[in-house]
Amino acid sequence: MSTDTQSSTSEKLAVLGCGLIGQSWAALFLSYGHDVSAWDPDPKARAALAAGVQHPLAQLAELGEGAERAGQLTICDTLEEAVAGAVLIQENASENVPLKQKLYASIEALVSPDAMIASSTSSLTWSMLSEGMINKERLLTAHPFNPPHLMPLVELYGPSPAIVDRAAALYGSMGRVCVRLRKDAVGHIANRLSSALWREAVNIVAEGIADVAEVDAALVHGPGLRWSVIGSHMAYHLGGGAGGIGHYLAHLGPSQERRWATLGTPSLTPEVCAQLVAGIQEEAAGRDIPQLEAERDSRLIAMLRARDAFAAP
């Protein structure tokens, strides 16, 4: 983990792909004073970007983060224009290996040897994406967590520690917390953990132990809240009493393994899917998705502000 908070000088950063993730990255980069040049193969997506960054920019302003003066957003008609002179190219294309590989080949023909390409991919790995590149080391996976302008986490993997250092310093200077993988893995860390937890959350509903809304409430007011301040491993360390994790593993390791064996392996059958959909409908209680997102974000902003207060020296 690195939280490099030293202010960096303004640099030109490129954003490729102007969907929600691209908009979010662009807003973050701009708010920290970087000039952003953006491109998307779809002219409609390009045209929507200027409006699309406004909401995340306003949320970042509400958080009180960023530089005194926002950077300049340039929406480019060509890839060439977007990547010219960029120190980092944040790629947010569809999760399609040949498409991304073709894009990287085009970029490599256009940029200086030290320009970094950072893929926001959530489901693909560095090994899949780097195949066929001239300079593989310039590629790294830099997976943000949704919504990226608010969530601090960026998961990094690349084979060159020096290049990962450079990227981590840049993201860190924008309030991101970078976590580094030792080797690439589908789902990086965070989505593997999310997926593992959701499997059991689905199982609890499928088994009739509790409803969707109750499972979500248990998470939010229990482990989720605690995991917003300490990690899972550390929680077991503190659950081990004075002997910590060593004591826990020696005395309760076997019972934890038995617990693991009793966890569910549900299938997303039509019946289970119907239960989940009905359960969410009950939990949402008439709130539509934009309203639920707005509530999530205002709560996240409140939590991030509370963190800033305790993180201060």
Add this chain to the structure above:
Amino acid sequence: MSTDTQSSTSEKLAVLGCGLIGQSWAALFLSYGHDVSAWDPDPKARAALAAGVQHPLAQLAELGEGAERAGQLTICDTLEEAVAGAVLIQENASENVPLKQKLYASIEALVSPDAMIASSTSSLTWSMLSEGMINKERLLTAHPFNPPHLMPLVELYGPSPAIVDRAAALYGSMGRVCVRLRKDAVGHIANRLSSALWREAVNIVAEGIADVAEVDAALVHGPGLRWSVIGSHMAYHLGGGAGGIGHYLAHLGPSQERRWATLGTPSLTPEVCAQLVAGIQEEAAGRDIPQLEAERDSRLIAMLRARDAFAAP
């Protein structure tokens, strides 16, 4: 989920078992103005209780929760004295079925028909514990999440909705968020979710994908933070775009099932345990357990305050 915030009148509550969980419950009950009568078979534990409640009481005062006037703590020499006149008996004995069953038999001979017995058990179920009771319905499991005076979650299960309602109203009046199970399950909800997540957290370390500290940081700055404001099911609803969870399940359900199949089933071998212990040592970076707990608690208090602000109407 119920959050009954109406102020209740002061009642006599009994706390049986004066270890950490008992101390935490006692402090919570006292801070909300209830008189607490406490007993433990171990005279040393009884003697330590008056001092033991001071730290959680101070933390609750820091949170600004509770009644204007704290209740009265009475440390009793006998079980009979402790349970006499109590509307709720919070049982925090060791996780031992025959011991708890014997305790309930003693309590049933002493109390009025409508006194509730609430077990803090984390690993046992209502079905195991209620066997042999005269009035099974008076027993419920009421599992708090550690540290109980700070964490809002209480997981409730009992066969009588009316009795669970009464308990939920009482806990709810003390700032707890009660979640109800439809049927009893080992690990209730929260510990099942925690266990499922930790299994993958251990797997990521065992597979060499990332170190303990990196896994914990990814959780705290990613999914953990998000789960402190929205649940796992709701996160997939919001991850489904305009079509919500229905769209997500239809389009990404199969890939989620494939992801589940790739998650790990690690064993806590001596090698893996050594990796975890070394990883925690690195993450703790010289901080001992009391220091780590103090940091956890001050961060939790900051997060709880931020929540109170956004929960306000």
